[in-house]
Amino acid sequence: MKKQSLFSLLLATVLFTGCSSSSHAGEPPAPEKDTYTNPVVRNSLPDPTIIRAKDGSFYLYATEDVRNLPILKSSNLVDWTYIGTAFTNNSRPTFEPDGGLWAPDINYINDQYVLYYSMSVWGGEWTCGVGVAVADKPEGPFTDKGKLFRSNEIDVQNSIDPFYIEDGRKKYLFWGSFRGLYAIELSADGLSVKPDAEKKRIAGTAFEGTYIYKKGDDYYLFASIGSCCEGVNSTYQLVVGRSKSLFGPYVDKAGKDMMENGYTVVIGSNERFVGNGHCSEIVQDNAGNDWLLYHGVDRNAPQGRVLLLSQIGWDANGWPYVDGNSPDNQAAIPVFK
Template identity: 30%
Template sequence: MGSTLGLSAGVWAKARADERPASLNDRLAGDIAPVHDPCIIKQGNTYHLFCTGQAHDPTGLLPWRTSQDLVNWKLQGRVFDEIPKWAQQAVPGTRGTWAPDIAYFNGQYHLYYSCSTFGSNHSVIGLVTNKTLDRTSRDFKWEDRGLVVKSERGDDFNAIDSNHLIDRDGKHWLCLGSFWSGIKMFPLDPATGKLFPNDSRKYSLASRPAPENAPGAIEAPFMIERNGYYYLFTSFDYCCRGASSSYYIVVGRSRDVTGPYVGRDGKSQMAGYGTAVIQGSRRFRGPGHQAILREGDRDYLVYHAYDAEHDGRPTLRIAPIEWTADGWPSLV
């Protein structure tokens, strides 16, 4: 009797699980791999997604994908046929355009990107603009705007992984950073989307102190404003190791755009703390390098993770965000 009841309960539980609607991540289809360090924006009815690309990759430099429904994705080509000459000269040996971020202001799409060599902070962030993302428009043309910010080997930061923010007062900022002393933020000239001339202001937002002066594993900042708070999402630990990647995403918040940022427990992000948003699963390892898509009242976390069932390929992931009563993000 007990065995029969146990079997019935198991069948019932499976049936209930089968009735649950598939998550957005479960339904993603099309050209969703390889995708590393995604950023996203919507123009009209089309979502546009850009990501890291290497010169030797079949998908090229700053690969470009589109979707009409956030589910089915199609590769549309690339932004660059070659790394801009100024970036090649600024960072000898660079082979890719990394970690893009896209924003729309002043009637143009502003696409930020990074050039570096792995493990070095001799890096630059560049900017390319376009009036439209519609390839059929006569206004479609990418315009390289050159250098935005650079870091040298003697600097305490790394000029990659940029994110553009317009704060509640209309001021423009560029948040960036990978390892070294952590996440920094610079004020931007809203007329150009670049640093102000002769303005050396630099704000420290988050760090991960490490023993023996080793660089702390924190990078990939992304910021949003919501209900009187600024939220700073970052990626902790290590990417780029396939299924062995240990990346995960944390968040903190502040009433002031320049900080201090704290996790849900009130501990400072400058001291290496933060509230975990997502960690790896058995199949999808090392989730990180996140962006936020804001559409009406719904926010989505857009990120990559390494698919352990497909040789650790970096794969696009998208999850709706639900906000708790006390204002913290939870993934659906």
């Protein structure tokens, strides 16, 4: 779940002062770095989603602790510049009038940028839902196309956390929270549910924040368990299961089905960072290394959920892992030419 905090009351321009590492006019450029330090952004950016646009830059979107969904830009996944919001007060979605915009998912479909989002009030599990917006450029402006469905319309309680994927030339949306994870086929343009499509349940009641990654012949379902939004008491962890089919069954390392709440932990907590979860898309750098962004709570500055970066490895049996099963304080920087 994606609870907005008091942090969201601050102005975005104040929140992201110092977010970019760019040099000031007239100063020599900063030397290239060999390492980065977590958090890569100290401001609250829950539930990140990213895309590499045609200009080669990465664009990141997050739950609106900055109202109207913040957008940041980077060339290396480490140095991020705040560039605006996906919506304005006048253009933001309205199907849940008092709702917040949570857990966006950015994609490039049919020559346009397509942003799926959840809209909900905290605890409004039957009135929340998933909507979609489009833009010609990754920085927007995004035009809302309205809701795809609400919880009470699709009969899935707490319909949040959308994730889009294409498989076998078909388009699918996955979503859900601690009432189950589900999937449904979308129309050819990705902007509506395919007529007569039937939803499929793929996981039990322990998970939210679906992200599915295909590697070789295997599908990996990344999700989050625990509490997201209790500050230093948050228990969020990033977990995974694996399947030979997009729709499962997904099982953990011990063979337990995720429909029965089986899971393998990828990222847990450590002395510095807790409540770590809800990952972005996996990005591969020019050295062939895989990287993952996600949010967590920094015990040293526990206001909001900060942006963390980790390298993902793959063991001899094909399971993803992060060294130490938790965020590094410092690590080698991704390689992007």
